[in-house]
Amino acid sequence: MLTIGVDIGGTKVAAGVVDDQGKIVEHTLRPTAADRPDLVADTVADVVRELSAGRRIEAVGVGAAGFVDETRSVVRFAPNLAWREEPLQKKISDMVGLPVVIENDANAMAWGETRFGAGRGQSHVVCVTLGTGIGGGLVFDGALFRGRWGMGAELGHMQVQPGGRPCGCGNIGCWEQYASGQALVKEARELAGTEPERASVLLGLAGGRIDGEEITEAARRGDEVALRAFASFADWLGQGMADLAAVLDPGCFIVGGGVSRAADLFIDRARESFAARLTGRGHRPLADIRLAELGAAAGVVGAADLARQR
Numbered sequence: 001m002l003t004i005g006v007d008i009g010g011t012k013v014a015a016g017v018v019d020d021q022g023k024i025v026e027h028t029l030r031p032t033a034a035d036r037p038d039l040v041a042d043t044v045a046d047v048v049r050e051l052s053a054g055r056r057i058e059a060v061g062v063g064a065a066g067f068v069d070e071t072r073s074v075v076r077f078a079p080n081l082a083w084r085e086e087p088l089q090k091k092i093s094d095m096v097g098l099p100v101v102i103e104n105d106a107n108a109m110a111w112g113e114t115r116f117g118a119g120r121g122q123s124h125v126v127c128v129t130l131g132t133g134i135g136g137g138l139v140f141d142g143a144l145f146r147g148r149w150g151m152g153a154e155l156g157h158m159q160v161q162p163g164g165r166p167c168g169c170g171n172i173g174c175w176e177q178y179a180s181g182q183a184l185v186k187e188a189r190e191l192a193g194t195e196p197e198r199a200s201v202l203l204g205l206a207g208g209r210i211d212g213e214e215i216t217e218a219a220r221r222g223d224e225v226a227l228r229a230f231a232s233f234a235d236w237l238g239q240g241m242a243d244l245a246a247v248l249d250p251g252c253f254i255v256g257g258g259v260s261r262a263a264d265l266f267i268d269r270a271r272e273s274f275a276a277r278l279t280g281r282g283h284r285p286l287a288d289i290r291l292a293e294l295g296a297a298a299g300v301v302g303a304a305d306l307a308r309q310r
C-alpha cells in the first residue's frame with residue numbers, strides 16, 4: 001500500500017512515494033516561488049501526478065510550514081509562504097483526485113521520526129527541531145498531539161527568559177531566541193564583539209560576517225568564543241527540555257534540524273543541563289535525548305504515513 005508524502009519548504013517542494021514501512025520508493029524535488037502561494041498547490045499537484053504515474057496511490061499527505069487548522073485542510077497562516085486561510089486540502093484534492101491531508105511540517109517530521117526513525121517503539125515523544133528557530137512536534141500515547149485548533153507544539157515560543165531577547169512572534173524571551181541556529185549566531189556575534197581577543201579563530205574564519213558554519217568550525221578548532229556560544233546554546237536547550245518534561249513527561253526527546261549536524265559540540269552538555277534542571281530529578285527515570293535519524297526525509301515519510309491514517 002503506497003502513499004505520497006509532500007514537504008513544502010520555503011524554497012522547494014520535496015515529495016516521495018512511501019510504503020507502509022516508511023521506505024521512500026521514489027522521490028522528486030521542485031523549486032517553489034514563495035511569493036506565489038497559488039502556484040504552490042499547482043506544484044504539489046504536479047509532483048503527485050508525476051509520482052503516481054503507473055502506481056496505485058491511496059492518499060497524499062502534505063506537510064507545510066504554518067498553522068494548519070484542526071481539520072487538517074486549511075493553512076490559516078504561513079509566515080514564509082504568504083498564505084492566509086488557504087484551502088490547500090481542497091485545492092490539491094480537486095487537482096489530483098485523491099484523498100489529501102494537510103499537516104504542519106514539524107508535526108509531519110515528528111511523526112516520521114517517531115514511527116520510523118529515532119523514536120521507533122516509543123509512545124511518548126517530544127521532537128525538537130533546531131533550525132533558524134525551534135520547531136516542535138509531540139506524540140502522546142502513540143498519536144500526534146495537535147491541540148484544540150491544530151496549533152499546539154510551538155515549542156520555540158515558550159518564554160524562558162522574562163525581559164529577554166525580542167522574538168519575531170512579537171513576544172520576548174522565547175526559547176528559540178536562546179537555543180536555535182539564529183540564537184547561536186547572535187550569541188557568538190555578541191561575545192566576539194565584546195571580547196574579540198578570545199575569538200581570533202572565529203574572526204579569522206568569518207572574515208567580517210559570523211555565521212553558523214564558521215562558529216561550528218571555530219568551535220572544533222577550540223575557539224573560546226565559539227565554544228562558549230555552543231555551551232550557552234546547550235544549557236538553554238537542556239533547560240527548555242527540562243521544562244517540557246515537567247509538563248509532558250516524555251520517554252524520549254528527538255533532537256533534529258540543521259543545527260543538530262553539529263550535535264557533537266552540544267548534545268552531551270545539553271543532556272547534563274537537562275538532568276540538572278529536571279523537576280523531581282533523582283526520583284524519576286531520565287528521558288532519552290536522541291538525535292534524529294531520518295534527516296530531511298522525515299517530513300516526507302511522516303506526511304505520507306499520516307495520509308495513511310486519515
Ligand SMILES: [Zn+2]
Pocket residue numbers: 156157167168169170171174
Ligand atoms: Zn517567540
